Amino acid sequence: MAGPGRVIRDRYELRSQLGRGGMGTVWLAKDRMLGRLVALKEIALTPYGEGLAVQRVRAMREARSLARIRHPAIAEIYDVFEEGGSPWIVMVYVEGGSLDDLIGRRTLSEREIAALGRDVLAGLTAAHAAHVLHRDVKPANIVVGRDGKVVLVDFGIAQIVGESGLTSHSILLGTSEFMAPERIEGRAVGPAADLWSLGVTFFCALEGYSPFRRDNAYATVHAVCNDDLPQPRRRGPLYDVIAGLLRKDPAHRMGAAELDRRLAAIAATPPPERKRPERPVERPRSRSPQPPPVPHTASLRSAAAALAAMAPGAAGQALDAMAGDPSRAAGVLALLPSGQAGRWSVT
Template sequence: MVNRVIDGRFELVERLGGGGMGLVWRAWDQALHREVALKEVRPPDPALGDPDPARDRELRARVLREARALARLNHPHVVTIHHIVDTGEDGFPWLVMELVTGGSLQDRLSDGPMAPAETARLGREVLSALRAAHAVGILHRDVKPGNVLLRPDGRSVLTDFGIAAVRESPGLTATGSFIGSPEYMAPERINGHEGDPASDLWSLGMLLYVAVEGRHPLRRATPLATLAAVLNQEVPAPERAGGLTPVLFALLNRDPAARPGPDALDRMLAAAHDAPPQNFSPHPGPPLAHPPHPPQ
């Protein structure tokens, strides 16, 4: 069986994963003799609904935006883009990216929660990636465990900038589609505000909570119920977080202005990494109702 070759160069070897907007493949670069990841962008199955030219235009714009966003970032904790295969206005682009072979943070958490110090180290790495993006005007808007890949040595790589908001590229989500993952979306974005870097930091805080606790505190049976919980219900105090607890208090504050700035947050994560291990409490504490305002 001959594998499909894209752009006369990239041989598809194995499907690695996918979602509603496309697939990711392991591929072989026949020119440079190396493995790469190919992101195949595809609209939802046309058999499931009527053709939607506006949706297809937005999807094409979104993937081109992802390529441009990644091309502006050269950072050890951001996935590297090598090439874009543009098939023209009648098709959808393919993104050629580095292949990260250690699975995702979501895969890692299926084996159980992480220790507070390990979680704090991961938090510093993802924060550094977000700082690099924010410095050039890019909001990620979908920070979650499935979008954090792990190298074999455990270092993390932030990926999937497909719905990133680039300040000079307005109007690309005008069709009213739901953008982002309800479980990790900041309350202000649910309320209709586009958000700012602090919105990505809420998402990072929720990711760290899930990583160290092994559960999502506000997940409900349906996406709408989850959105309502994020808006209206207090986050239960963590039980396993130890020295990471102040970080979670600071980030999961519904007031974006009260969340720590990146410098203060990095210092808090460094302190959490170096904090001595604590015995985990078998009983939950009070909810994260009114966390103290951290230093900016």
């Protein structure tokens, strides 16, 4: 049984799980030969549902699908082999997390969603040019690297156009809430089905929830085929793009060229300016009336002595000069000898 520390094919040392799903487990592994980290996908073979032979063919089809596409936004394949009865696919490792994780951590702006959406669209366009349909585009299958690199992963149910299908009519592989109506209804499927899934992915990133998810699988596929797109809490140009991608009829769905043009315009929109916090207006502090300063006693004595030596007329003029400071004048008079204090008065 695979687990951390196990060495696969005498070369790949398993480190930790990167993801796990119905189609298998993806491991972070060390390539001992080249000294690099890789993503190692172990394909889960189950004795029920599809036969083991079909599952092995499907694993090889995924490897061939990846090998046909050369694009930075598509996970590059390094090797494919079988060990312990299970197929293994060795792919490029992108350090980061899924878009699904990112949506759960914080709110994404329309500019961010449009920018990473253009990267995914470019990868899908390259896949479609190589006649490969992904068929399972969703936030969990989009890796956002720490360096900003965006990579579309998990081509486990991809279909090469022109090859016969592996799935019986009673089995519908994929994630129902992201499937296009034409897939659910068994109609012809083309690149427009992947664009529908990308539109649902955009809605999840914008609003934080899946628009057609219901309590059970039957209700979910019914909603995909019949229910209207929910109104957004954040209305903007990206919602109009989403509405164009989620038209039920693929013939009326927004195409890749128009989608890229619209996303480019949204991604180029300058971010809103942050308002600087207004500084509070400093109001002058109101000063309560202060009592007039009391003259120093020594200075009052000097003034009184000088006044006593003056003639009454000159002393009166001196007191008139003190009229602007009655407390000083009163203090001088209070210090005059009793015989002279009555000769002058302050009014």
